[in-house]
Amino acid sequence: MEYRLVYQGGEGEITEKKSRFIATVLPVSNEDEAVAFVESMKKKYWDATHNCSAYVIGEHYEVQRCSDDGEPSGTAGKPMLDVLLGEDLHDTAVVVTRYFGGTLLGTGGLVRAYSAAVKEGLLSSTIITRKRGVKLNLETDYTGLGKIQYIFGERNIAILDTEYTDRVALEALVPEELLDKIKEEVTEATAGRANITEGGPCFYAEINGKTRVLE
Template sequence: MSEYKIVAKPGVGEFVDKKSRFIAHVYAIDSEEQAQGYIEELKKKYWDARHNCYGYVIGKNNETQRFSDDGEPSGTAGKPILEVIKGNDIHNVLIVVTRYFGGTLLGTGGLIRAYTKSSQDGIENASIVCKIQGIRTKIETDYNGIGKIQYIAASMGIKNIDTIYTEKVIIDITVKKEDYDGFEKKVVEATNGKAVFGEKEEAEFVVE
């Protein structure tokens, strides 16, 4: 996967139906231990709530997927939360939805709708960014070549550039992995081979 969405800043969403209150917290996670830590933290914070249901995925390909109904009827809470995560195609994320019971049963459809809506609101209130797999390199060029390279980078939407001006110009640049070969070819042609590419290394960068 060359690019995938992650949570940059947590979010909170809230939904009320027939006096039942659903509070969704959205977190970025890197491990199951971290997920369990957030879940326990919220259980302590909302100690008087009836349920703390959750869903989470870990890995670029969602290798780890977990959910819990925490006492709600099977399939009405954890799975809908997980489906919201997968539907938004977000990775390494945990959503915990705390429910305060309002005294009126919502039924299976009502619960699924409430857990789905609160989870979606939580995601919309979080900051979601795209993490992209790239290749980082340094290009050495003369002052005649810098404008040409900057033009090529701009035309390809490349923004991860840091330029150092000395007797030569050193450009530290990160390019999407699938765009790198085309970028290098264009730079070589535009500078008649005078631009010198350094070592390549894999790198990730974030686009909001």
């Protein structure tokens, strides 16, 4: 399945009636990492009025946690969590640090402020859609190269590496759902003269306009 997540965390800030709300976003792969991140933010902003948090982990959101950290129940952590779920984000943690500005915001005001702070933090983060792919290794003669490049161009298949000798060796990244179709099209276009081997499954994403394999 496609999987939206934060590739690179960011920080955003809003001010509401002189209260500062600083959102820090971080990608996390398990609950231990999320807990450690929350604790690190509490240490960093030790003098803040509140450090509220939320995180979601797992392909099916198996872990969902949030904390109001002293704010009225349901006014901080839950709205923050709702933003992460609403954005369909996985493996993501956020801490919103509040410095009280002297004016009470009320229940609705707090919900809006914490939600807005998370959205601001996400705006400064790099969010990607992780997809399943397969690395495909192809070896062809120069006649077949143009045909393969045409197929890949039509299908928007990324070529990761090319090596030119008396023949041409290509490593391509093929979306999992297109694998059989691509193999069939290349075989047909080259009259079976291209050698095709699968290099194994991987995850990939479009990052800043480029296809990248994710570690």
